[in-house]
Amino acid sequence: MDIKEGFVGTVGNTPLIRLNSFSEETGCEILGKAEFLNPGGSVKDRAALYIIQDAEDKGLLKPGGTVVEGTAGNTGIGLAHICNAKGYKCLIIIPETQSQEKMDALRTLGAEVRPVPAVPYKNPNNYVKLSGRTAKEMENAIWANQFDNLANRQAHYETTGPEIWQQTDGKVDAWVAATGTGGTFAGVSMFLKEKNPQIKSIVADPMGSGLYSYVKTGEINTEGNSITEGIGNSRITANMEGVPIDDAIQIDDKEAVRVIYQLLEKDGLFMGGSVGINVGAAVALAKEMGPGHTIVTVLCDSGSRYQSRLYNREWLAQKGLLPER
Ligand code: PMP
Numbered sequence: 001m002d003i004k005e006g007f008v009g010t011v012g013n014t015p016l017i018r019l020n021s022f023s024e025e026t027g028c029e030i031l032g033k034a035e036f037l038n039p040g041g042s043v044k045d046r047a048a049l050y051i052i053q054d055a056e057d058k059g060l061l062k063p064g065g066t067v068v069e070g071t072a073g074n075t076g077i078g079l080a081h082i083c084n085a086k087g088y089k090c091l092i093i094i095p096e097t098q099s100q101e102k103m104d105a106l107r108t109l110g111a112e113v114r115p116v117p118a119v120p121y122k123n124p125n126n127y128v129k130l131s132g133r134t135a136k137e138m139e140n141a142i143w144a145n146q147f148d149n150l151a152n153r154q155a156h157y158e159t160t161g162p163e164i165w166q167q168t169d170g171k172v173d174a175w176v177a178a179t180g181t182g183g184t185f186a187g188v189s190m191f192l193k194e195k196n197p198q199i200k201s202i203v204a205d206p207m208g209s210g211l212y213s214y215v216k217t218g219e220i221n222t223e224g225n226s227i228t229e230g231i232g233n234s235r236i237t238a239n240m241e242g243v244p245i246d247d248a249i250q251i252d253d254k255e256a257v258r259v260i261y262q263l264l265e266k267d268g269l270f271m272g273g274s275v276g277i278n279v280g281a282a283v284a285l286a287k288e289m290g291p292g293h294t295i296v297t298v299l300c301d302s303g304s305r306y307q308s309r310l311y312n313r314e315w316l317a318q319k320g321l322l323p324e325r
Contacts (some may be wrong), residue, residue, distance in 0.1 A: 027291025048078030070131030073102030156187025
């Protein structure tokens with residue numbers, strides 16, 4: 001018998017997919033970890049599960065309690081599913097710039113959703129800081145605190161990293177991923193480097209995120225912006241502290257859009273915007289390293305979460321990002 005224990009038992013163990021069109025173009029094996037196949041639809045199910053289990057193990061989250069989080073959407077969706085499965089309440093504070101699809105999904109799942117103005121992290125009313133204060137003021141509530149809670153990267157150190165190692169038989173030359181909290185990048189990097197320090201660990205960064213300049217110069221420069229959601233940062237989170245980074249690659253929105261449309265039209269994969277940054281960086285890296293290398297990245301979530309934006313020709317045209325056909 002092979003039966004999974006509900007939602008929680010179904011998180012992780014995702015396939016590793018060869019991205020055929022880009023692999024053929026570059027002569028490298030470009031492999032994507034199919035995180036959109038998690039039961040809540042994104043890579044964040046893993047972090048949500050570890051954060052809740054960690055709070056339970058520490059006795060911080062008790063029956064009937066509330067999980068509070070500031071999230072761009074996917075972590076909230078993962079938390080909301082797990083809260084339902086485990087009998088907790090869920091309160092999500094989200095920047096009002098995030099897609100309607102994600103807000104609707106959260107409400108459908110029964111989470112209380114509070115959209116707030118999108119202001120930078122240094123502003124005390126930033127959604128992350130607001131969520132921390134809100135949790136503190138409530139009884140029997142925990143703050144998931146995905147950016148600085150190390151249970152997040154631990155999920156990837158204990159599951160995503162080992163899965164990639166096993167699925168490739170250890171034959172990985174490089175690991176490349178964009179960072180939101182940095183949990184995915186960090187956990188996988190730490191695990192793979194322990195197994196083989198020769199594996200390159202490369203940050204993919206959208207325009208307007210500070211990681212690229214940080215890796216290149218040591219300074220955080222956040223000039224510019226991106227239509228991608230859930231990635232990019234203006235600070236080094238606790239999850240990213242002390243994590244090995246060999247280099248960074250910056251990918252602009254035009255390239256990210258080109259990549260997700262190629263994945264759709266040539267590979268039949270319907271992907272979210274951060275996948276455009278990840279696979280765009282994997283392709284750039286393949287060109288830099290030359291043929292014959294194996295490069296692993298993440299397919300974070302599905303395009304269905306961005307139907308009204310990335311897959312809406314009018315919206316793309318308004319942004320000057322309509323791909324050539
Ligand atoms: N892509 C998407 C679509 C996301 O929602 C997130 C999480 N915010 C990421 C990538 C980045 O994952 P992490 O937080 O583990 O860095």
